[in-house]
Amino acid sequence: MKQRQRETPFLDRLLLSAGPAEPLHQKVEVLRQEARTFLTGRQLPTARDEEWKYCGLKSLEREDFVPAGQIAEKDMPLDLKSYIYPEAEHHHLTFINGVFSDRWSQTDRLPEGVIVANLADVLKQGHPEAVRYIGQYAQWEDDPFVSLNTAVFSGGAFIYVPDGVHIEEPVQLLFVNCGVKEGYFMAPRCLVIGGSSSSMTVVEDHIGLGDNTYLNCPVSEITLAENAHMTHVKLQRDSKKAFHISRLAANISRDSNYKSYSVQLGSLLSRSDVKAVLTDENTHATLDGLVMVNGNQLSDTHSVMDHTMPNCTSHQLHKCIIDGEGTSVFNGKIFVRQDAQKTDAFQENRNLQLSNTGTAYTKPQLEIFADDVSCSHGATIGQLNAEEMFYLKTRGLGAARTRELLTYGFAIDVIDSIPVRSIRERLSKEVKEFTSKSRSIKQYA
Amino acid sequence: MLSIRNLHAEVEGVEILKGIDLEIKAGEVHAIMGPNGSGKSTLAKVLAGHPSYEVTEGEIIYNGEDLLEMEPDERARRGVFMAFQYPVEIPGVSNSMLMREAYNEVRKEHGLDPLDPLEFEDYVADKLKLLDMDVRFMDRNVNAGFSGGEKKRNEILQMAVLNPRLALLDETDSGLDIDALRIVSEGINKLASGENAVMLVTHYQRILNYITPDFVHVLVRGRIHRSGGKELALELEEHGYDWITADTEVNGEAGS
Ligand SMILES: Nc1ncnc2c1ncn2[C@@H]1O[C@H](COP(=O)(O)OP(=O)(O)OP(=O)(O)O)[C@@H](O)[C@H]1O
Ligand SMILES: [Mg+2]
Numbered sequence: 173m174k175q176r177q178r179e180t181p182f183l184d185r186l187l188l189s190a191g192p193a194e195p196l197h198q199k200v201e202v203l204r205q206e207a208r209t210f211l212t213g214r215q216l217p218t219a220r221d222e223e224w225k226y227c228g229l230k231s232l233e234r235e236d237f238v239p240a241g242q243i244a245e246k247d248m249p250l251d252l253k254s255y256i257y258p259e260a261e262h263h264h265l266t267f268i269n270g271v272f273s274d275r276w277s278q279t280d281r282l283p284e285g286v287i288v289a290n291l292a293d294v295l296k297q298g299h300p301e302a303v304r305y306i307g308q309y310a311q312w313e314d315d316p317f318v319s320l321n322t323a324v325f326s327g328g329a330f331i332y333v334p335d336g337v338h339i340e341e342p343v344q345l346l347f348v349n350c351g352v353k354e355g356y357f358m359a360p361r362c363l364v365i366g367g368s369s370s371s372m373t374v375v376e377d378h379i380g381l382g383d384n385t386y387l388n389c390p391v392s393e394i395t396l397a398e399n400a401h402m403t404h405v406k407l408q409r410d411s412k413k414a415f416h417i418s419r420l421a422a423n424i425s426r427d428s429n430y431k432s433y434s435v436q437l438g439s440l441l442s443r444s445d446v447k448a449v450l451t452d453e454n455t456h457a458t459l460d461g462l463v464m465v466n467g468n469q470l471s472d473t474h475s476v477m478d479h480t481m482p483n484c485t486s487h488q489l490h491k492c493i494i495d496g497e498g499t500s501v502f503n504g505k506i507f508v509r510q511d512a513q514k515t516d517a518f519q520e521n522r523n524l525q526l527s528n529t530g531t532a533y534t535k536p537q538l539e540i541f542a543d544d545v546s547c548s549h550g551a552t553i554g555q556l557n558a559e560e561m562f563y564l565k566t567r568g569l570g571a572a573r574t575r576e577l578l579t580y581g582f583a584i585d586v587i588d589s590i591p592v593r594s595i596r597e598r599l600s601k602e603v604k605e606f607t608s609k610s611r612s613i614k615q616y617a
Numbered sequence: 618m619l620s621i622r623n624l625h626a627e628v629e630g631v632e633i634l635k636g637i638d639l640e641i642k643a644g645e646v647h648a649i650m651g652p653n654g655s656g657k658s659t660l661a662k663v664l665a666g667h668p669s670y671e672v673t674e675g676e677i678i679y680n681g682e683d684l685l686e687m688e689p690d691e692r693a694r695r696g697v698f699m700a701f702q703y704p705v706e707i708p709g710v711s712n713s714m715l716m717r718e719a720y721n722e723v724r725k726e727h728g729l730d731p732l733d734p735l736e737f738e739d740y741v742a743d744k745l746k747l748l749d750m751d752v753r754f755m756d757r758n759v760n761a762g763f764s765g766g767e768k769k770r771n772e773i774l775q776m777a778v779l780n781p782r783l784a785l786l787d788e789t790d791s792g793l794d795i796d797a798l799r800i801v802s803e804g805i806n807k808l809a810s811g812e813n814a815v816m817l818v819t820h821y822q823r824i825l826n827y828i829t830p831d832f833v834h835v836l837v838r839g840r841i842h843r844s845g846g847k848e849l850a851l852e853l854e855e856h857g858y859d860w861i862t863a864d865t866e867v868n869g870e871a872g873s
Contacts, residue, residue, distance in 0.1 A: 558668070563705045563759075566665050567715060567775065568693035568722035581709025581758075 182233045183211045183316055186357060190239045190324040196295040203307045207319035214316055221314075226501045226533050227443055227472040232415050237387055240270030240358035241326060252276045252348060255379060257594045260344035263288050265329050267347045270358025270388075272327040276346075285334040288343055291361055294330040301365050302330055309393040309421035312445060317417050321359040321391040328361035328390070331374060335367035335397070342373040342405075342592050347390070349411060351382015362392040366400035366428070373403040375595060380411025380438055388439075391419045398452075399427040405590055409438035409602070412467065416442040426452035433590050436463045436471045437602055447476040450484045450512075461490040462586040462599075464606050465498030465530070472501035477519075479512040488519040491586055493579060494530035495610050501533045506547065508540040515542060519549040524556065524582050526575070526612040556582075572614050576607045618643050618680060618814050619664075619783060625674035626663045633659045635839035636675070641783070646815045646828060648850060651836035652858050657818045658702050660836070661785040664816075665699040666692050679783070693719070694726045696782030700772035700789050702818070707759035712771065715759050716741065716778045723779055744777040747807065749800050765792035773801050776808060784808070786817045790824040802827030822854040837862050 180188070187208060195201055216233055217224040256264050265288060266276035272290045279288045287294065294302045310318045329345045347360060366372060378388060388410055396402055410416045416439040424430045436442050448457040463471045477486045492500035502521045523532035534551040556578045564574040580603055587599045607613055619641040626634040633656045641647055649657050663670045664677065666689030677684040684692060707715070713734070720740070721731035732740060738755075745752055748770055760768050769789050776784055786805070790798055805828055809815045817828065825833075825847060833849040834841045835858065842861050843849065853861075 557705075559705050560707055562665075562667055562689060563701065563707065564710075564715070565689040566693050566699050567719035568690050568779070569715075569718060570690050571688070573718070574690075577710050577715075578707070581707060584709035 181213065181215055183214055183216065183320060186237060186320065187211060187323060189237065193324055193326060194292070196292055197298060197303055199303050200295055200306060203322050207323040210319045211316055211323060216316065223474060223503070226499065227441070227470065229441075232387065232441065235355055235385060235387070235415075237355045237357040239324065240356045240386075243269060243352055243354050243356050252346070255346055255348060255377070257342065257344055257375065257592065257598070259592055259594055260342050260375060263339075263341065264344035264346055265290065267327065267345075267358075267360055269349055269352065269356060270327075270347070270360060283337050283339060286337060286339060287330060287332040289330050291328040291330040291363055292326055299330070299332075301332060302363060305365060305393060305395055306361075306363055307393075309395065309423045309449075310391050310419055311421070312419060312447075315419070315445070317389055318391055318419050321361055321389050321419070325359045325361040325391070329363070331362075331364045331372070333366050333370040333372050336369045337367065338371045339373070342375045344375045344377060347376075347378045347388070349380045349382070349384075349386060349388070349414070351384050351411070353384065355385045357387035357389065359389045359391070362390065364392070364394040364402070366394075366396040366402050368397040369399045370397070371401040373592060374405070375592065376404070376406040378406075378408045378410050378416065378438070380409065380414055383411050383413050385413045385415075386411065387415045387417070389417050392421070394420070394422040394430070396422070396424050396428040396430055398425050400425070401429045402431070403591055404430070404432045405592065405595055406432070406434045407595070407599070408434075408436045408442060408444075410442070412438060412440060412469070414439045416444075418442075418444045420444065420446045422448045422457070424448060424450050424455050424457055427454050429456045431458040432460065433586065434459070434461045434473075435586075435599060435602075436461070436473070437606070439469065439471070441470050443472045443474075445474045447478065448486070449478045449480065450486065451480055453481045453483045455481070455484045456486065457484075458487045459490075460488065460586050460589065462583055463490075463492040463500050464495075464583070464603070465493070465500055466495035466606070466610065468497045470499040470501070474503045475505065477504070477506045477517065479506070479508045479515045479517065481511055482513045482515070484512065485516040486518065489586060490521045491583060492521070492523045492532060493526065493583060493606070494523060494532050495526040495606075495612050497527075497529050499531045499533070502551075503535045503537065504549075505537040505539065506549070508538075508542050508545050508547065510541040512542045513544045515545040515547065517545070517547040519547075521551040522582075523553040524579065525553060526556075526579065526610055575613045579607045579610075579613065580604065620678045621675070622678075623675035624663070624672065624677065626659060626670050626672045628659070628670050632673070633670075633839050634663065637839075637841060639834065639841065641814050641816060643782075643812050643814055644810070645831045646809055646817060648825060648830035648833045649816060649818045649836055650820065650833060650850065650853055655836045656839045657836050658787050661699055661787045661816070661818060664785055665689055665697060690722075694722050697785070698776055698779055698781030698783070699785040700769070700776060700787060702787040702791070704760050704768045704772055706761045706763075708761060710759050711755070712757055712759050713737070713741070713755040716755075716775060719775070720778050741778060744774055747777055747804050748774050750774055766794060766797050769793055770797060770801055773804050777804060780808060780813070782813050784813065784815045786815060788818055788820065790819055790821060798824060799827060822850050825850050835861050
């Protein structure tokens, strides 16, 4: 039995074990059928695929996973309070091992008309906006992971902010994973709709409490109407043995502003594909990132910033800290389409190598079809700056402390631009923990 | 306090210091002058322990100990301080954080308890006053976005906080406006008293009007070609360096 299972391709095995998903809505059923057809008999991408050149999935392929909904400890009597940011006390959704937890979710004190709910429920009720937008933006050619998510998702977040409404406090989406033995996979689906002249801050938190193996395959779709403002923080600290493969698509309309800050700390292998489409004039998008890998972690970010119309700006500062035998991969595409005159696009990828056994790959890709644009991009791979180290040492700080401070300083500018104080504090702590555990920081003279 | 004997140092295989002898005693102020590229900053950096400079000959004894055996941070904890000619910006590390940690390292060296942030705030308030600096500088990242003069002043603020035994001041006067020069000089004078010694690298007589050197040394092409009292600086101001090198070329360099 086990033997035969192994011969079946990974994706088929997942579909098989997932079985038919609970029907949510007619449209979703159609999408699911398409996804299943696409996935059937399909192999995972390999290093021969240009987009997966440095991100081998062999270790994932060897795993057998059951659907998150099938594992026993769904609603563990944990105290999850401490994982909720104080600012999000009144509106957060919690998913335990991929399954929505009513008990640990709270959505009061929201302005009139705002919906923060489990996506499955909303689709079942046939909410017209949810039905309209689901599956519309998360589209990657030849990519099995969106399809996998579409085929099996049983829940996730739905956030709807009507025209002209502002949510002051952040909405937190907490995906917490307990240390269960059985390997499982989860595929949360999030849909965020910002009405015209609305504003919101969403914090997406993926936490692994144990060091167990699982696959987290989230897909998020975001659509912002005219003059909508959204800040989106994603903090990935899944278990150090987990696989985190995520897709995020943002559709940004005229005068609107989407700011995404993505921080990757956890997982054995994390891969995030992000796509921001600036669909109309005077739009701004930020896709900043901070990645920290050590041990044999690999973190791969593939992004697309798509300028389709004139007078838009984009900002992308992506920083990676590589320690141990870790690997970071960055592939940042910027398209400036023919109509996108006066585009101002900034991209910078900086890699800090703490160890000499780590690896960084970086590939900025600019494809510019308009002639009156200003695009700057830069990519660096380097060690800590020797003059800065010397300066701190001449102030009496020891070698290890010097490296620790400078590593922290390297990470901090991404963190400092995040508008929620307790998230900044949390991230500062994470960086300090990372540096304090780093053997490269302690050992070198 | 400091004895430098026959010091030779090179960077990337090029010899920059070619036999320096210098004695600095507690309470003294030594001015080092000399043309661009003559090795003044190199001397300061070698004393502070910069890893790019390799000492190939000679010795440096600091308070009876071999300075060259110590890491830069150990030298600092033992009271050696360098104010940089070009202070670097340190992203993400605030001035107050750096100075408090640096000061606590010195306190630890003296067996004293560390100061917490509030205690340190009190401690630093006087120093800020001494240098006429706004307290807001403490919250900013070290030198980040500071003007040229502000960076120099910030170096002396750190000196004031750390109260070093041996201060190596590399062109602290360059980039300071007239008022700042006076304020910074007064600050240095206060700190240079008694047990402490100062080695001051400068191109200009100006700062020496405020800080009276006990000795002036002229460094040319990696050697001290002439040493004298404060009047030597005045002579240099008037005649430049040519007469010194011409002088020694006849008497000293010719055979070597
Ligand atoms: N890292 C280096 N690599 C190569 N040459 C160097 C390096 N550092 C210093 N030098 C050379 O050593 C010589 C002495 O430099 P140093 O900075 O000590 O001069 P200085 O006397 O301080 O000059 P200034 O008055 O212009 O500050 C110069 O010729 C300089 O180019
Ligand atoms: Mg110099």
